[in-house]
Amino acid sequence: MNFVDDSVELREVQKLEGHTDRVWGLAWNPATGSAGIPAVLASCSGDKTVRIWQQNPSNGPFQCTAVLEETHTRTVRSCAWSPSGKLLATASFDATTAIWEHSGGDFECVSTLEGHENEVKSVSWNASGSLLATCGRDKSVWIWEVLPGNEFECVSVLQGHAQDVKMVQWHPTVDVLFSCSYDNTVKVWAEDGDSDDWHCVQTLGESNNGHSSTVWALSFNATGDKMVTSSDDLTIKIWGADIIRMQSGGIFAPLPAIMIEQFFQYIGQVFTSEYDREGVIASGAADDAVRLFVESEESKIDGPTYNLLTRKEKAHDMDINSVQWNSA
């Protein structure tokens, strides 16, 4: 596959060092990076800590401004900022999810969510910040409601996946939850009215053009009508969803997620992929490379096509665990 535009190139700006074990995940604080507020990034690691990095001044290098330690007793696998940027949730192999609040210059652990039987793999806030979802090796997905005073209440425990659930992600506009798993499927969960009754309303598996191996990650574009999933089967797939049908609800709003396109580009398992604001997809894989894809201007009769925008080989020395676009 030829590059669409040979002049586009990925250039490493800075390498952030400090963690003493592999870095599993990253999250940009959504309330930073524009309007004069320096960008803030959180990274979580096998060294059981989370580091906060800030760009100081706004165009300068990133510096580590805080280390969140002595709370998790095992690897911190994933971290996510609340939409307001005030809270940071961290999911750990120690079976807990910690909620941190920024007060003054320090981060304080204000709540600990327990309930998973073993390693928590991922955590995600919904668009309004009123709900939090976690998932783990115990095959379950938990939904928590955020209450005043940093209280969290368990709304539902969802069973359905047959194996380890690798990631959960809320849809960017509708309160529908997506999860992906070692069982090769992506499941879609929605609430029945307002009753706390969450069900799996759709499963994207091999029979609907889904993946044939572990699905590691999923991500939505800004409007939520497209989703990208990345997998151990060496492909990423783009899915389309009918937002209008999703929003009009009813008891079950079946989301016709249809596989649009897939890429057989990878030599190593694809661990992560993410849409940016303009619809460029970045992906990272076990072959140590970062790739960018973009939807092409000429569309085929049966749907949109995608082109490889650029590829950065050996972006890291080992597997790439996470890619995150700065939304500013």
Place this chain on the structure above:
Amino acid sequence: MDSHQRSSIEDIFDSTLNLEETHFNDGYKEGFSDGLASGKEEGRQVGLKRGFETGEELGFYRGCIDVWSSAIRAEPACFSARVQKTINQMDELVRNYPISDPENESVSDVMDSLRLKFRAVCATLNVKLEYDGYPKAADAQF
């Protein structure tokens, strides 16, 4: 030979010719009745074991529900509305569990639902209660 002699010769040979079939039938009858007896006994043992397990787990939830309900009666504001609703749902599930109808297909769904609600309530109340009866996923180490 006249017909009487012929049939008595046939009779003598009959029992020899049918030896295999006779023994087969005898063996079958013996096996069947032995199987019936031991199957019944095994069924009784399995039933006792499963019944005990189910009863013990239901009893555990009954106990928790009763304690929580007493707490709510004493102090209605101690648990949130959602927790109270879940406890009520658990109460209904336990009360309507088809104890006398083990072949009812919904029993595993009811039990699963009870287990999940129990975990949700414990997580919200921040209590570490665990029912030790059934094997957990974490116990399977590979």
